[in-house]
Amino acid sequence: MLEKYLPRQEFSSYEDFRANYRVCIPEHFNFAYDIVDGWAELQDDKPALAWIDDHQAEISRYSFGDMKRLSNQAANLFKAHGIVKGDTVLLLLKQRVEIWICLLALHKIGAIAIPASFQLKSKDLVYRFQAASVKMVISIDDPELLANVDAAHAECPGVQEILLVGKNIPPGRVDFRKELAKFSADWQKPAGKDYPCLHDPMLIYFSSGTSGMPKMVLHDHTYPLGHIVTAKYWQCVEDGGLHMTAVDSGWAKFGWGKIYGQWICGAVIAAYDFDGHFLAEKLLAVMQKFRLTTFCAPPTVYRFL
Structure with missing residues (x-):
């Protein structure tokens, strides 16, 4: 796969x-x-994703065939719920398996994914809903987060629907997993001008560390190719090797280290979807269980480890 996009992979020097x-x-x-x-x-x-959380003893494993079928189902779900090319969908999914499923499905449709942090408060969500004209939200079922989402939604009528992921879905709310099961894994790929590719918009991150409110940073469909260099020459991932980047899906580092360049290189993404606050001891135990090939984390995480 990699040779299609990177004809020369070995170099004698940095120059x-x-x-x-x-x-x-x-x-x-x-x-x-x-x-x-x-x-x-x-x-x-071919293995694509190895996933574990704090509630199961065994690692759940997903192949690329699984990801294709699940993302096809999700694309059919989104289409049935009115999502079309160019629509914006905000994702508050931590490291649930659904973050990968939803991203792929939205890429297939040509809708614009907006990954966001579960730490956002209602005012932060109002700002994002309005700035990006968000049409749909997919969120985990955490009660505190859901309260913030609902408070923001009350101020943003442009958000047409909120779907929830989890085991404790409040009555009357749309359960993403139950809804997903209704849809076929056969997906009709768009054609002509409806086909999303190259310089069509794909992904929006809200930047941090700037003056004033966070700014939208738009990436198109060439963005994943830009992270071949990240995965192969910085993280040194291996085809078939297990790679973990310690980051939540709401941060841009997820795009650098937990999906695009890594899957182009054929690596298996290792994901630990932990509850509550980060605990180094728990992460170390999970790393040992996975028997990782490569690992990447922010400096603060390294220091705790």
Whole structure:
């Protein structure tokens, strides 16, 4: 897979790398179709994701074939709920498996995904809902987060629907998992101008560390190819190796380290969806259980470890 996009992978020096590193960008590149579905067509059972949380003893494992089928189901779900190319969908999913499923499904439709932190308060959500004209929200069922989402929704009638992920869905709310099960894993790929690719918008992050309120940073469908260099030459992931980046899905580092470049390189994403506050002892135990090949984390996490 990698050789399609990176014809030369070995370099004799940093100078050689700077002068000769080239990424091939296909005319109609779409990460979900070309990489995830592409791996599934080459080897349906090729491992893609290894996932664990604080409530299960065994690791759940998903192949690229699984991710293709689940994202097709989710694409059909989104389409049935009125999501079309260009719509914005905000994701508050921590490290639930649904974050990967939803991102891929939205990429297939051409809707714009907005990953966001579960730490956001109602005023932060109001700002994001309004600034990005958010049409739908997918959120975990955490009561405190849901209260903030509902408070923000009351001020933002443009948000048409909120779907919830979890085991404790309040009565009268839409259960994403139950809804997903209703839909087929056969997805009709868009054609012509409806096909999302290249410079069509794909992803929005709200930046931090700037003056004033966070600013929207828009990425198009070439963005995943930009992180080949991150995965292969910084994180040094291996095809078939287990890679963990310690980060929540609401941060841009998730895009750098937990989906795009890693799957292009054929690595298996290792995810630990922990409850509450970060505890180094728990992460170390999970790392030992996974028997990781490569690992990446912010400096603060390294210091705790």
